[in-house]
Amino acid sequence: MTTTDSPWIKIISLDPPSLQDNTADADRLISSLKANIQSAEIDVDLDLLKQLPALLRKWQYQVRCIVFKDRHRWLLTDITAAADTTPVAGLAIDLGTTRVVLRLVDLSTGRTLAESAFDNPQDAVGPDILARIHYAEKDGGLDRLNELIVHGLNRAIACLCATLKLDQQNIYALAVAGNTTMTHLFMGLNPRWIIREPYIPAVNKPPVVKAAALGVRVNPRARVLIFPNIGSYFGGDLIAGILYSEIDKKEETAILVDVGTNAEVVLGNRNWLIACAGAAGPALEGGVTRMGMTAGPGVIDKIIIDPDTRKFEIHTIEEKPPRGICGSGVIDLAAQLYLSGMIDIRGKFLPAECGSRLKEIDGLLHLTIVPADQSGTGADLTISQADVDSLIRSKAAMYTILETITTSVGMALKDLKRFYVAGTFGSFINPRSAITIGMLPDLPLESYHSLGNSSLGGATLALTSADCLAQTDRIRDRITYLELNVNPEFMNRFSAAKFLPHTNRSLFPSVEDWSKK
C-alpha cells in the first residue's frame, strides 16, 4: 500500500540527532517536511509538539506525517510510525437544511470508505432557515441549534466509524459545504443579520479551524475546512457545486442551477463567473405544498397522461403504492396536464377536459391524481388549483432568474451549451417536462446534466487536493453577484413567464412539437 499519493500524507525519514547535528526534534522534522512539501511555512500545534520528542524516538525518526494546507501555510496535524497503514481518513459533509450527508474518504487513495445521511436535527426547532434564525435569537437558542447539528454529526460519525471499525481519531480532515445559515449555526456564529436588510453574514470566508474547537469528535487536531459563501443567500454548498462541476475551468460558458426553496444560479466559464439567487417559490420543495414531499418510497416521481384517453400512467419510487408527489413529479404532472389540454396556458384547470377527476373542495378546484382505492394513504391524492398556481409562479421565477442572469452578460439562454442541474431535484427532474412548462429553457435535451449531490462532491474534492482551498477561495472571489431585487426588468420578465410555457411561444419551439404528438 502506497500512501505517498496523497497531499496530506508524507513519509519522512530523518537522520537521528547527533553531536554534529543537534537540531531540535520539531525543527528537524519540520525542516525535512518543508523540503518534501516545498513549503516555507509549516506550523505545529503545541499539544503535538509536546508529544513529538517521545514519538520520534519511539519510531526511530521514521514517521508518517499527516498534514493539512490552510490558506497560506501548512499544518502538521499528527505523526504515526512510518510503517503504520491505518487509514488516514477525511470526512466530506453536505450540511443541508433538511438533510445532512456524510462521506468518509481514505485520504491516501481518495477512495470512499462509507457514506451516511441523517435528517438535520435542527428540524426539531424549525423546518426552515427562517424559523431557525428566529429560534437562534432566543436565549440559548444559538447554542441549542449548534449542539443539535454537532451532536447529530457526532452520532453519525461514531456510527460510520463503528461500522468500519475505524478509530475516530483517524479522521484528520473535514470539508463542510452548506448554505450560509447552516454553516453559521455549525460554527456557532449568530445568523441574526442574515435575514435582515442588508443581509450580512458574520463571515464570507470562514477560517480553517480545529475539529476540537467545533466540538466534532474526530482527531482533535483535525482541520475543518468550511466552504466560503458569497453572501446570505449564496452559500458554500454552491461554491462546492461550482468546484465539482468545474464550470470555472472550461472555455465554454455553462450554467449551474440548484433548486430548493431558493434557486441559485451560476453562469460562467474559466474567464468569468456570475451568480444570483432568488426565491423559486415553495411548489418545488417537499413539505411545502400540501401534498408535496421529498423523494422516498411511494412518492410519485413520473407521470404520463395519454392525450387521447387522459389515462394517467404513474411511476413511484421503488414502485410502492403512491403516497404523495415530489418536486419532479409535480413538474411532470403540470407538463402532462398542459400537453393533454387539461390546463390552459395560465395553468387553469379546464373542467371539460378534466372530467370526473375535477372536484371542488372548500370552494377550490382539485384534480384527483390517484383515487383513494389505489393510493398508499387510503385517501385521494389530489392537486389543487392553488398548487398549480403556486407552481406556475415558481417556474416563472426560475425562468426569469435564468433569463436575467444570461441577459446580464449579453447572452441568450439558447446560447448555453451545458446546463447543470444540481441536487436531488436535478437527479429526478425530467428536462423535457421542465421545458414544457417553461421552467427551463428550450435547449437540446442532451445539454442538461444532472450533477447529483454536487455539494458533497465538491466537499470530497476539497479533501483530496491540497490546492482546493485556494481554488475555492478563487472561485468565491471571482464570482460577480447579481442582485435580482434591484433589477428593473425582473418583474416584466416574471409576468411574461407566468404562462405555459411562456407568452413568447417562439422561445419554446419544441413544446409546440411535443403538443402535436
Added chain:
Amino acid sequence: MTTTDSPWIKIISLDPPSLQDNTADADRLISSLKANIQSAEIDVDLDLLKQLPALLRKWQYQVRCIVFKDRHRWLLTDITAAADTTPVAGLAIDLGTTRVVLRLVDLSTGRTLAESAFDNPQDAVGPDILARIHYAEKDGGLDRLNELIVHGLNRAIACLCATLKLDQQNIYALAVAGNTTMTHLFMGLNPRWIIREPYIPAVNKPPVVKAAALGVRVNPRARVLIFPNIGSYFGGDLIAGILYSEIDKKEETAILVDVGTNAEVVLGNRNWLIACAGAAGPALEGGVTRMGMTAGPGVIDKIIIDPDTRKFEIHTIEEKPPRGICGSGVIDLAAQLYLSGMIDIRGKFLPAECGSRLKEIDGLLHLTIVPADQSGTGADLTISQADVDSLIRSKAAMYTILETITTSVGMALKDLKRFYVAGTFGSFINPRSAITIGMLPDLPLESYHSLGNSSLGGATLALTSADCLAQTDRIRDRITYLELNVNPEFMNRFSAAKFLPHTNRSLFPSVEDWSKK
C-alpha cells in the same frame, strides 16, 4: 492620545454594510485591515469571529483593532471601540532559572507601565536546571514544574495589574526570553533530552501560541512569542540579548558575554555571528561558593586593598553591614589580593603577606575578609584557598572560551572594539578587576559596556516591533554554534589561563602597570 504609532493597534473606520456592498462583517473588517497593514493574510480566531457582528454594530463599524504578527501572517487578537483609550498592554518576561522579571509595556507608546520580579518558584523543586530536569522525569513532575512557573507568573501579573488598575484582559501580547530548559518547562515540553547526549531540545523555534493554551491569565487570545534557542545550552535569553545589543546590525565586530553557571558568548557583526557556551564554573554565581550570594543589601560588591598597609576598604550594597560577597565582589577581592601581593600567580595565599588574616580551619587556609565584630552576621566572613582555586578555574574557563571563539574566526581578543557584558553580573563587575585576574582580556576599559538585563530588553523590543519575530528568527538562523567540547586546543589554552593573569603576561600589559602603583 494617538494609538496609531504602534504596529499592534490599528484604528479602522468601515463603511457599514449596504445592499450595494453586502460583504460579511469579518471579511469587511479583514479587508480594510489588510489594506492598512499591507498584509495578504490576517487570521481571526473563531471565538472572536463569534463576537464580531454584534461588536461591529455596537461601535458603528468604527473600531480599534489589536493585531499581532506571527511569522508569515497577521492575527486579529481583539477589537474595541475606536475611541477606547484603555491601554493596550504587552508583557515582556525574562524567564530566569533563579529569578523571573516582568515588564508591562504600553503597546501604543512603547512606554514601560510597571515592572516586577519574583524568585522562580521552581526553586522549590530544585535550584538548578539539572535538578529540575530530573524532577520533570518523575510522575507528574513536568506538570508540577509547569504549574509552578505559570502560577508564579499569574500571581505576578495579577499583582501588576491590580497596582495599575488594569484589566488583565488588556494584555494582548507576551514576549518570553529564557534559557532552553526554562522555556521548555513553561511550554510544558519534556526537557529530558536536553541534558543527555547529543543534547536535543524538543524545539528550537517555538510556535507563537495563545496565552490561554499556556494557562497564562491575560487576554486568552493574547499571543505569546517565545524566543527561539540555538540548542540545549544556548537559549532564547541569549537571542534576546543579541537583539537588544544590536551586535547583529553593526559593521564592527563586537562580543557579548553572559555569565552565570555557564558563560555564553556571541561574537559577530552584521555579516556573521558565532556563539558558544561553556561551564564557567561555580565561583561566579551566588549560592554556590560557601559565602557567595546574589547581590542584595549588605553584600560586598567592591573591595580595595591598600598594597602598602594591606588595609581592606570594603563597600556593600546599600552600605549595610557586610553579610557576604557576590560574584563581582569575589573578582574584586581576587584582583586586589593579587595586586597587593597576598596571593601568587597560582592564586595561592602567601602567609607572610596575609599575616593575621590567614588561619587554618579543618586543614584548609582561610583569609578573613571581615572580622566577626564588623560583619552583619556576627561571624568572620572568610574566603578559603578552595574558593580562590575555584575562582581561578572559572576565570580560566571564561578566558579560554573568549580566546577560543575569537581565534576560531582568525581574530585576536585585542582586536575587539566593543565588549558587552550582560546580566546582573555585567552590571556589577569591575572590568579592571576582571582584567587583573585575567578573566576578561586586557582591552581599554571604555571597550566594556554593561547591558543590564538584556534578556528583558530584547523581550521588550519584541513587543514594540512587528518585524521582531522575523529578526529574531534571522539572528537565530545566522548563528554558527561552536562546540567547545570538541575543540582540541581548549585544554591547552585552559592550562595557560590558570595563572594570574595568564602564563603569557604580555597579553595583560595593563596589569603590569597596575601592579606597580
